[in-house]
Amino acid sequence: MIQVSNLQKKFGKLQVLKGIDSNIEQGEVIVVIGPSGSGKSTFLRCLNLLEEPSGGTIIFEGNSITDKRNDINKLREKMGMVFQQFNLFPHMTVMENITLAPIHVKKLSKDEAEGIALGLLKRIGLEDKAQAYPNQLSGGQKQRIAIARALAMAPDVMLFDEPTSALDPEMVGEVLDVMRELAAEGMTMVVVTHEMGFAKEVGSRVLFMDDGKIVEEGSPAEIFDNPKHARTKDFLGKVLRY
């Protein structure tokens, strides 16, 4: 579904991604872990061109996303993204947040879009919040709405950029539950996270990144129980101690 080859990204002189190769297949849940500054968020953000790659190619469903002839807006419709800081639109109700893109980008009718939104809100257990504004919601609720907003476009893949890192600890569970459900339904997902429990349980493949490269990848069992690379061992030793 997504083929990444020799992906490079420089910010000025600083090379953040030093050649990433990866194939993401339909239905996979890829969990990207690694120390901060390892380039994992940049990698994710390159996938839907929020960051412009400095080199290499990314093919999404047969289309190169960096090729200027391809309409990036069309491709982005098929890639949902969830941010660490939620990024809900504060001047709109929950319902408007979710239906905005379906109505204006996909050109669905208002009724159709609201029907989809209500279904999604029921699924995440927040149908009573349809008319609320984002700042009347808790962090966990905001993030679930943000997931619903991305799902309303019926994407083929969902990208999660540290979706639980800005949450109070007691709210992490509710967001991971939604993601777990999504994975169980067969959604293709790429998740950058520090939630090792989630990675172990839900991930179909784990990528360990360090210093702009994928150091090691494999099934959760391989990575967590039998890491091969010294840096992976070191990292896991530090994060799994607690």
Added chain:
Amino acid sequence: MDFSFLQKYYGFFIDGTSITLFLSFFGVALGVILGVLLALMKLSKNILLKSFSSAYIELVRGTPLLVQLYIIYYGLPRLVGIDFGDITLGIVAISLNSAAYVAEIIRAGILSIDKGQMEAARSLGMPHNMAMMKIIIPQAFKNILPALGNEFIVLIKESSIVSVVGIHDLMYNADTVRGNTYLPFEPLIIAALIYFVITFILSKLLSLLERRMRAGDSSI
């Protein structure tokens, strides 16, 4: 003080006030439209648009309104060879001046919005312009409303400068009444009062609008 002149001359103040309101209304409207354009140009990646906008803003901010007014009033008709009429030229001068200040206010407002908002909108497949119109500008507008309101009030007051080229606005007519009645002081009090009432009403309307736009901000 003697205000009995009003009986005879109240019409001057009414006429002057309507001209002042007319000038201000179109000055503000055109100023905002041009200001938005200038702000977007200054924020764009196109180096040509960006430098044009920057240069324009610097030039307008760095020269007195009075000089600009004279240049427009005497220069523009000669330059294009069309006689525009006094009031049109007054509106052009005022709005070209205001646009520069409005542009800077709007630019600051747009920059104050978290970049995550643009990213979220773009990641939903929205083109840049749509994201700007639906997500960024509405939020920016709410933030800059106080500064923008201030600019409108300044513009109404500064519009009195057009009296120097003979446009019959409130200030000009107040002067006329002073000359006709040999009262140096009282007509000015009336003019000041009218300016104040206009700006005070506007200021109240703006704070009402501000409160309504903050409706979504009530937090738990």
